Amino acid sequence: MVVSLSANKERKFSYVEMSFFKKWYDVQSDEIKGKVKEFISEGRLEIINGGWVMHDEASSYYKHLIDNMRLGLKFLKEEFNITPKIGWFIDPFGHSSATSHILSQMNFEQIVLTRIDYLEKRYRMENHNLEFIYDPFGLGQNIFTHISYRHYNPRNKLNDYIRDKTITLSEDELKSICEDTYKTLLQESDAYRTKNVLLYYGDDFTFQKANYNYENIEMVMDYVNNNMKGTMKMIYSTPSQYFKSVFESGAEFEKHSNYDFFPYADGPHCYWTGYFATRANMKGLIKQLGLYLNITNRLLFEIYIG
Numbered sequence: 091m092v093v094s095l096s097a098n099k100e101r102k103f104s105y106v107e108m109s110f111f112k113k114w115y116d117v118q119s120d121e122i123k124g125k126v127k128e129f130i131s132e133g134r135l136e137i138i139n140g141g142w143v144m145h146d147e148a149s150s151y152y153k154h155l156i157d158n159m160r161l162g163l164k165f166l167k168e169e170f171n172i173t174p175k176i177g178w179f180i181d182p183f184g185h186s187s188a189t190s191h192i193l194s195q196m197n198f199e200q201i202v203l204t205r206i207d208y209l210e211k212r213y214r215m216e217n218h219n220l221e222f223i224y225d226p227f228g229l230g231q232n233i234f235t236h237i238s239y240r241h242y243n244p245r246n247k248l249n250d251y252i253r254d255k256t257i258t259l260s261e262d263e264l265k266s267i268c269e270d271t272y273k274t275l276l277q278e279s280d281a282y283r284t285k286n287v288l289l290y291y292g293d294d295f296t297f298q299k300a301n302y303n304y305e306n307i308e309m310v311m312d313y314v315n316n317n318m319k320g321t322m323k324m325i326y327s328t329p330s331q332y333f334k335s336v337f338e339s340g341a342e343f344e345k346h347s348n349y350d351f352f353p354y355a356d357g358p359h360c361y362w363t364g365y366f367a368t369r370a371n372m373k374g375l376i377k378q379l380g381l382y383l384n385i386t387n388r389l390l391f392e393i394y395i396g
Contacts, residue, residue: 093301094297095125096125098304102136103135104137105135106139108142108165108166137174138329138330139162139174140166140174145158145159148183151380155188159192175199176198177201179203180204183362184205184353184354184362185205185352190233190235191229194231194232200233204237204242215280215281220238222235222343223343236288249292264309311324311325
């Protein structure tokens with residue numbers, strides 16, 4: 091990613107989980123670390139969420155959620171002097187009101203979700219309500235919520251092309267991909283209340299050969315911007331840039347409170363609920379360890395202030 095962002099100043103990238111980022115960052119040269127800080131200051135590398143991992147929202151104890159976020163945010167503050175304002179929870183199997191509440195208490199302003207029940211997602215699409223103001227416990231602690239139209243790795247011609255570095259396209263094939271992308275984004279825009287569409291591209295492990303991925307998407311962007319003028323414009327963006335555009339649109343959004351997004355089903359008879367009951371012994375040990383951690387924190391805190 092450092093090589094790819096250095097090659098083209100228009101390119102942008104967003105990073106979420108600090109556990110893997112810190113493993114990589116700690117062994118880099120001062121030159122590479124300097125480039126990372128430069129990209130962050132320019133807004134071309136945007137750190138969102140910032141927790142150690144994108145934590146599970148169903149079975150985890152709330153204090154463990156706080157500790158997970160605190161560990162990653164502490165690193166970001168000390169190393170880059172940044173504090174993310176956007177939560178990014180696109181892969182937990184259902185979403186809890188507790189997570190949104192905790193993030194709002196940490197001064198997060200927006201959160202992005204993906205895995206909600208397929209029937210609710212369909213209903214929200216039909217009512218242009220995939221974005222709304224979420225007050226998790228009805229206490230006036232609002233967090234603006236965006237729910238993705240599809241999964242985080244939508245299966246379409248565009249994503250299949252971006253992922254595969256071996257594909258060489260003819261002019262007709264490129265046109266077909268761009269026309270398919272246009273129809274897809276037009277459909278997605280109807281489910282939201284502004285003219286801005288947040289396009290996810292890539293998939294797990296996609297950016298191991300990042301230059302190929304960027305070069306592929308840039309071919310599509312150039313074709314759309316040169317041949318579909320006045321109907322659609324594709325630009326590199328970041329979540330914060332997207333939300334800025336949404337808020338500047340002047341659109342009004344509904345408010346929802348006092349409910350979560352459980353249980354999660356991604357299709358008929360496909361409920362992802364096994365994790366509520368599995369690995370009881372491991373979960374018990376985690377709770378016990380968490381209790382010891384909490385006791386230690388309290389002892390240290392009381393010794394410090396005493």
